[in-house]
Structure formats: C-alpha cells, structure tokens
Amino acid sequence: MTESGADSSDGNAIYVFAVCRAPEQAVVADLPGVAADAPVRTMPFGELTAIVQTVRAADFSDEVWQARLSDTRELERYARAHHHVVEAAAAACPTVPLPLATLYHDEERARLALTGETRRFLAALARTANHSEWGVKVYAPERPAQEVSRPAQDMRSARRGPAVPADRPRPAPGAGLAYLDRKRGMQARREQRQEEDLRVAEAVDAEFQKVAAAARRLRPHGPELAGGHRVQVLNATYLVAERRADELEKLTGVLQDSTGALIELSGPWVPYSFVGEV
Secondary structure, three states, rough: OOOOHHHOOOOOOEEEEEEEEOOOHHHOOOOOOOOOOOOEEEEOOOOEEEEEEEEEEEHHHHHHHHHHHHHHHHHHHHHHHHHHHHHHHHHHOOEEOOOOEEOOHHHHHHHHHHOOOOOOOHHHHHHHHHHEEEEEEOOOOOOOOOOOOOOHHHHHHHHOOHEEEEEHOOOOOOOOHHHHHHHHHHHHHHHHHHHHHHHHHHHHHHHHHHHOEEEEEEEOOOOHHHOOOOEEEEEEEEEEHHHOOHHHHHHHHHHHHHHHEEEEEEEEEEEEHHOOOO
C-alpha cells in the first residue's frame, strides 16, 4: 500500500500520483484527487516533477487500507480518483503513472526517494512519450453445442438399472465400443479446436505487434469474466505510437474477418503496463 515508510501515525503524508517532465500547476490544480481537504499540486525534484497531494497519514494506514481493499465501491472510488489525476497529467505532457497509494512521510523523503529513481523515470518517459496503451481481447469463434449422443444415453440408462421390461431387446453388440469411439472423437475435436484457437491468438498477436512499439501478453480471462460461454484466447496490451492509432480499428476488422474470432479493442489508455519496462 505504501512506499518509503508512510505510516498510520497522526500527521500528514505525501501521496504521489505520477512523475512528469514539467507540467503546469494549472493542469491538476482543480482536481479533487484522493482527499477533499488539500489541493493536488506539482512538486519539482531535480529535472522532473511529481504530481502529489497532502493527505492524512491515518487515512492510509495498513489497517485502513486493508479494510478499503475489501470494499469494492470504496476501492473503485480511490482508483478512479487516482486515475483521473494521472490521466489529466498525461494529457498535458509525457507521464509515468505511479501505483495506487504511493505515499511518503513528507516532502523531503518523497524528493529523496523519487530523485533516486530519476534514471528509471527518464527511461520510461522516453519509452512512452507520444504513445498510448491499447488492450486487445480475442474470443474464439462460436461453435454449435455438441448434441448428446445416443450411445451416451444408452450407457446412462444401463447404469440406472433395469428400468425397461425384461423382454425389451438388449443393446446391439458393439454399442459400448461405438460409445468409446465417439468419446475419443469428441476429445480429438476438442484438441483440434484448442490448436486452432492457439493459432488464431498467435496470428492476431503477431499482426498487432507489427503496429506496436511493445506488447505484453496477459493471462486470458476465464468464462466468469469473459462473459457467458465465450472462450477468451488472447488478452494482450500494446504500446502504440499516437500517429499509428488510426490503424488499429481497421486492423481489428480485417483480423475478425480473416479469423472468424471476436476481437475487442479498447483504448487509448495511459501506458501503465509499460512504464516499468526500462
């Protein structure tokens, strides 16, 4: 939750939203930030500037923050407030966003700690300047639901016991073998579909990487997050130069037509995913 020793004692702490080149105070002056009783402001350190706010340290103690993490609405409120400040700064100049709830005891400690990271910040600013982050989620083409096979029904009926008249004809010889063959066929088709989905994911990722300056593959969402019966085969994010952003929507349409997959494009975002890769 905190960095460089901000604690829960009485008094104030310095909350740091982001590091920028040299933004004007007016860019963030009217933003509420994460606290209602102090303005968001700029804090120069060396050749860079931090976007900060003075907050009550007790409001960000480990105990309070852990309670906040378990309250979805409260956590979302803080996350949105944090992002709103970062977004405003990024709209004005190249910006390195810092993690949610980055705090220091006081300005002296904040400046000392941030100055020690100057080389990393400069590298991140150079990497992401005039670039945005775009998210790409790919879902496998929809396929018809598999019908329940007759042999499977027969096998289940057999396990339930003698629910039919004794003089009813017995299943034809070979019914069990046919059932097993059908099961093996279904397994083979599932494996084939998985291979096809992997090829689709790799093909889409390769095409987006041709446009992007950098890329990150994330863990695909399960059905509960992907929505209904959709199978997500790619969850990735790309760092794309602003001058090439117009290419993304067209590329998405072309890839959807060629693969049959559903592709969701989101962005542009502040490049959170790429500021640490320096």
